[in-house]
Amino acid sequence: MATQNSITQKLDAVYDALLGAFGPQHWWPGETREEMIVGAVLTQNTAWANVERAMGRLKSANQLTLAALADLDESVLAEWIRPAGTYRVKARRLKALIGWILEAFGGDLDAMFHSDPGWLRTSLLAVHGVGPETADAILLYAGGMPTFVVDAYTRRVCRRHFLIGGDAGYAETKSLFERNLRPDADRYGEYHALLVELGKRHCRVKASCDTCPLRTDEHDATL
Numbered sequence: 738m739a740t741q742n743s744i745t746q747k748l749d750a751v752y753d754a755l756l757g758a759f760g761p762q763h764w765w766p767g768e769t770r771e772e773m774i775v776g777a778v779l780t781q782n783t784a785w786a787n788v789e790r791a792m793g794r795l796k797s798a799n800q801l802t803l804a805a806l807a808d809l810d811e812s813v814l815a816e817w818i819r820p821a822g823t824y825r826v827k828a829r830r831l832k833a834l835i836g837w838i839l840e841a842f843g844g845d846l847d848a849m850f851h852s853d854p855g856w857l858r859t860s861l862l863a864v865h866g867v868g869p870e871t872a873d874a875i876l877l878y879a880g881g882m883p884t885f886v887v888d889a890y891t892r893r894v895c896r897r898h899f900l901i902g903g904d905a906g907y908a909e910t911k912s913l914f915e916r917n918l919r920p921d922a923d924r925y926g927e928y929h930a931l932l933v934e935l936g937k938r939h940c941r942v943k944a945s946c947d948t949c950p951l952r953t954d955e956h957d958a959t960l
């Protein structure tokens with residue numbers, strides 16, 4: 738059975754291999770905390786290029802602040818963010834999230850991100866349309882809090898490299914990283930970004946192991 742030390746070593750080795758192969762990813766691509774929060778909702782089930790187009794529209798109309806977004810009518814917001822896909826759903830989710838930030842913190846992001854991390858995560862998860870991946874992306878990238886973000890790529894890579902079982906869900910995968918790596922927001926942020934890059938380039942449903950930076954690590958690409 739793998740010990741905590743050996744899992745830590747393996748996770749560190751994966752990180753080093755990915756960083757060596759891909760270099761720093763410079764995530765999250767938003768310039769302000771507001772942009773990161775909005776981006777975390779808009780990126781649900783779509784490629785980042787679509788998010789950039791939607792954010793570009795909001796930005797060029799000077800609507801990419803919490804105050805401006807709160808004032809926007811939901812149907813108008815939906816039109817602005819149309820390039821991000823499922824735009825009516827996302828407009829409703831954004832309005833709910835921004836409404837909660839204004840209600841709970843008066844829109845003060847410093848106050849928000851100085852809250853107790855456990856309470857803040859639980860509270861975010863109670864907001865309409867905020868699931869674990871969105872909540873953790875907000876906490877990690879906008880708040881600088883050391884919480885690990887898990888996505889489908891992360892689960893696939895971990896499964897194929899025998900780090901989690903086939904039925905492991907979000908919480909178990911997140912816990913794998915948080916139990917075995919020191920809490921470091923910068924490193925967690927880079928690690929998640931590198932895993933996304935790995936998933937996009939190599940560890941797709943049909944894996945390209947031959948050219949993958951993790952090809953020498955024991956794996957089974959059929960999992």
Ligand code: SF4
Nearest residue numbers: 939940944946949951
């Ligand atoms: S592509 Fe192959 S070697 Fe690379 S992470 Fe996926 S399973 Fe592992």
